[in-house]
Amino acid sequence: MIGSDGNLARYLAEIRKFPMLTAEDEFLLAKRFKEHGDVEAAHKMVTSHLRLVAKIAMGYRGYGLPVSELISEGNVGMMQAVKRFDADKGFRLATYAMWWIRAAIQEYILHSWSLVKMGTTAAQKKLFFNLRRLKGQMRAIDDGDMTPEQVQKIATDLAVSEDDVIQMNRRLGAPDHSLNAPLRVDGEGEWQDWLVDDADSQEIAIAEQDESDKRRALLKDALKQLNDRERIILVARRLTDEPQTLEDLSQRYNISRERVRQIEVRAFEKLQKAIRTAAAAKNLLPA
DSSP: OOOGGGGGGHHHHTTTSSSEEEEEEEHHHHOOHHHHHHHHHHHEEEEEHHHHHHHHTTTTTGGOOOOOHHHHHHHHHHHHHHHHOOOGOOOOHHHHHHHHHHHHHHHHHHHHSSSSOOSSHHHEEEEEEEHHHHHTTTTTTSSSSOOOHHHHHHHHTTTTOOOHHHHHHHHTOOOOHHHHHHHTTOOOOBBBOOOOSSSSOHHHHHHHHHHHHHHHHHHHHHHTTHHHHHHHHHHHHHSSSSSSOOOHHHHHSSSHHHHHHHHHHHHHHHHHHHHHHHHHHOOOOOO
């Protein structure tokens, strides 16, 4: 474990003291841990690869997070790799472990770099960790919005959409700001005081709910004026999320599909007339 970046040099010097393992020693230690749960064997495998963790962690210094924390997270990934390592498959632990180390460090960066979650899909994560490198190759690391040509090239190289590239670039270029930050030096007012609420006002919401209730009541009363077959066919054809077919209803009532269609049309016309009449009587028709 590293206390802080101030102890980094001492830590790097200390981990060089752990011996590197030969392929044979590594195989025997892995078998001891897997078959007998030998914790000492697992410890030797982890400590012999701490230099690998530090080397990988150094490659992520450009994200502004303490190197000591990156190494610590990488060490966790190293321990996970040892836990799952199968020496019988014939490859070395370092080859297998580097993927676990990178995964642990990248997850830590994604969760720590911003209060806002930066990426959840594999494509977004790939874009997050490669955008800076590709912009550096284009000598555009300090630029704001990129040119259309640069966006197109990065999107093609990473197999993502151009819109994803633009959005991620803007998110990386805009640091988080507290909503409680004062607007002025004297402390009067905060940024959150100027946020616009896009939701409808309470008065509008109540009025719309009242209007919806009245329409439902009119529909319910109008449906009562249809006979059973008209009501069932109309509801099945027009008032359900998954309308039934003419064929299904023709078989149900042992009539032709054209006859079902005629009943549906007639029932709908009767329903409209009943609703208009009831609405006029209650002064609910629009002016």
